[in-house]
Amino acid sequence: MHLGIDIGTSYTKIAGLLEEKWVDISPEEMLIPTAAAYLPSTGQLYFGNLALRLDEPEIEKVFFFKLDLKRYVDFQLGPYKLREVVEEFLSFLNIQYIKVKVPHIKSMALSVPNYFGLKSRQIMLDAARKVFGLADIYLVPEPLAALIAYNTINTMQPLDGTILSIDIGGGTTDFSFLDAASDMQELILESQFQIGYDAFSGSELDHGIIRNIFIPLYQMQTGQSIPEKFITGKSLLPPDRQLYNFWLAEAEKLKLEISRNGYAAWHLSDFYQGGSISSYINQNLFLEYLEPVYQRLQVYCQSFLRDRAALLGLAADNRWHIDYILLQGGGSLAPGVNKIINECFPDIQVILSDSPDLVARGLCCWNAHYVDRYTSLKTIYPFDFYREIYEGLDDQTKLVKIPFDTANLELDILGRYKIFTFSPASNGDLTPENELSLKIYEVAQGEAIITQERFLGMEPVLELIWPGKDIPADTNVYLNMYECRLETDTQAASLTWPEKTIPIFRDLLSRQLESLNLIENYKHINPDLIRDFATHLEKQKHNTRTPYTNHTQTVLYKLLCLLQILDSK
Numbered sequence: 001m002h003l004g005i006d007i008g009t010s011y012t013k014i015a016g017l018l019e020e021k022w023v024d025i026s027p028e029e030m031l032i033p034t035a036a037a038y039l040p041s042t043g044q045l046y047f048g049n050l051a052l053r054l055d056e057p058e059i060e061k062v063f064f065f066k067l068d069l070k071r072y073v074d075f076q077l078g079p080y081k082l083r084e085v086v087e088e089f090l091s092f093l094n095i096q097y098i099k100v101k102v103p104h105i106k107s108m109a110l111s112v113p114n115y116f117g118l119k120s121r122q123i124m125l126d127a128a129r130k131v132f133g134l135a136d137i138y139l140v141p142e143p144l145a146a147l148i149a150y151n152t153i154n155t156m157q158p159l160d161g162t163i164l165s166i167d168i169g170g171g172t173t174d175f176s177f178l179d180a181a182s183d184m185q186e187l188i189l190e191s192q193f194q195i196g197y198d199a200f201s202g203s204e205l206d207h208g209i210i211r212n213i214f215i216p217l218y219q220m221q222t223g224q225s226i227p228e229k230f231i232t233g234k235s236l237l238p239p240d241r242q243l244y245n246f247w248l249a250e251a252e253k254l255k256l257e258i259s260r261n262g263y264a265a266w267h268l269s270d271f272y273q274g275g276s277i278s279s280y281i282n283q284n285l286f287l288e289y290l291e292p293v294y295q296r297l298q299v300y301c302q303s304f305l306r307d308r309a310a311l312l313g314l315a316a317d318n319r320w321h322i323d324y325i326l327l328q329g330g331g332s333l334a335p336g337v338n339k340i341i342n343e344c345f346p347d348i349q350v351i352l353s354d355s356p357d358l359v360a361r362g363l364c365c366w367n368a369h370y371v372d373r374y375t376s377l378k379t380i381y382p383f384d385f386y387r388e389i390y391e392g393l394d395d396q397t398k399l400v401k402i403p404f405d406t407a408n409l410e411l412d413i414l415g416r417y418k419i420f421t422f423s424p425a426s427n428g429d430l431t432p433e434n435e436l437s438l439k440i441y442e443v444a445q446g447e448a449i450i451t452q453e454r455f456l457g458m459e460p461v462l463e464l465i466w467p468g469k470d471i472p473a474d475t476n477v478y479l480n481m482y483e484c485r486l487e488t489d490t491q492a493a494s495l496t497w498p499e500k501t502i503p504i505f506r507d508l509l510s511r512q513l514e515s516l517n518l519i520e521n522y523k524h525i526n527p528d529l530i531r532d533f534a535t536h537l538e539k540q541k542h543n544t545r546t547p548y549t550n551h552t553q554t555v556l557y558k559l560l561c562l563l564q565i566l567d568s569k
Helices: 048-053 065-071 082-101 118-132 142-153 202-222 228-232 238-261 283-289 291-302 304-311 337-344 358-364 366-373 508-519 527-540 551-568
Strands: 002-007 011-018 021-024 036-039 044-047 060-062 107-112 137-141 161-168 173-181 186-195 263-272 275-282 324-328 349-352 376-379 383-391 396-401 416-422 435-444 462-467 475-480 485-488
Touching: 002 082, 002 142, 002 358, 002 366, 011 082, 011 358, 036 048, 036 082, 044 048, 044 082, 065 082, 065 118, 082 118, 107 118, 107 142, 107 358, 107 366, 118 137, 118 485, 137 142, 137 366, 142 161, 142 173, 142 186, 142 324, 142 358, 173 304, 186 291, 202 228, 202 238, 202 263, 202 275, 202 283, 202 291, 228 238, 238 263, 238 275, 275 283, 283 291, 291 304, 291 337, 324 337, 337 349, 358 366, 435 475, 462 485, 508 527, 508 551, 527 551
Parallel strands: 002 107, 107 137, 161 324, 186 376, 324 349
Antiparallel strands: 002 011, 011 021, 036 044, 036 060, 161 173, 173 186, 263 275, 383 396, 383 435, 416 475, 435 462, 475 485
16 A cells, blocks of 8 residues: 655644555544643653643643744654654554554655755654655655645646645645646646744634634623633643633634534533533624634735745736646635635636545655656755855854755755765865864755854754864765755765766756757758757767756757758748
8 A cells, every 4th residue: 555644734634545546544534633742640642632632730732743843843842852753643643543444555655845954854754764664755745745636636637837736724824836747747846835823724713713703702691701811822721721722623613614504503511611602603704703814814815925926937917827726725615715715816717625635645646656657746945055164264163055056946856966066175174173074054045144143053964074084085965855865975875766866957968859859850951950960969968967068059059950940931
């Protein structure tokens, strides 16, 4: 079986593909909360619904620990480091859900947001390998997995062209621009970014229901007030948090009922300190109460999102240059969301996916799609790399940006790319201890001014030290997308995947050869010109540099051929 695990901010979904048939491992009615709890009395971690239900005075809970992979990899829950929390969570999924239904796993893919850095990805990859003991484990960007799943399910009408994927999850909303060309069997993730959990998401709608509907209704029907901490949902003690979680569950039920029926009636006994609330609400009134929350989504789409699209050439003069919008995630089914997206993107077809495990399904068929159907699955990597250099004169270190533009290059997500050559024995590299140090840091592309203080306490993504007597020759440093790490030639020698380093412009020469095959039999082109063009390209086959040299001459040959074709008419 091919297994897919989509670790969402609020909920985790699992899907399996066995003999071209989907296997329900975590059905919709069995949502797995991405929540963890540490109980000091037992010294153990608990996950999922049990973690939400546990209620003891000293218990520690986290509800969106996936966000800590992006923001705070030094996070701890009790004595457990984040790496251990992720490992224990995957072990919990394996024991509670996967082993029960899956006798044998052939391959596995896990979802990863494209804005996760190398450290975050390594934590997920290492944990999965340790828990499941598989060789074939892959990290796949969420938007690519969603689009692969949609096109697999809708084989007669796959999405082609420029696609905006809007994934409204329980905790965050992700926006991604993708290019899909089924005839060329190519998918490219151009950009992905996120609205935070406190801006717009399914969870924020639930908080809005509590703030704008439940609490005002309680105060009106009972005449009693509720402390400010319940209104903000912050700084709650464990007993208060347990009550607030009950409110969140009821808010989600209300939201889903209105989405299904257009109205909802409810009665909550013992809502707060023995007081109850009951009422009836239709969809129009619901949207009116939650207008401040919905407005954040609308403003974001019409301002920041449009600006990002303009930078990619996908918006100009108050028009969007997008072919489709793929709207997905549990929060996308909330009342009014589809209407807002349609209003923000007039004249663009909005496709609402009702599959609750779309990303997980795309992860399942990842292997088959990559090997058998798609010649190219690429992504940008929105991070910059900085190298620390020691300056002997000032006895200080400084940071120098490595000029490898990962934010704009389309990289194969299983590829390996040379980012720079480390030339040793220069005065700027030797430390006072006469050692050679190579230390590289990673920073999200587009961050504010980079200073030395920015890196204080930050763990490098690559750190190597050689004694003075063992200083090596020039060393190449590579970005290994599959292994989610930076590595040198020596470190990569023991790896079996990928077998070859992929050049950045790997398709240039092959495409020129295709052009030659297309025009060489055209009767109006001078045969000598064709022969010279073929000789020129033949020489490039033996050139390992990328992009290959004399590309200007290649363009000249093609222009001459074109002029002869035009002249013949």
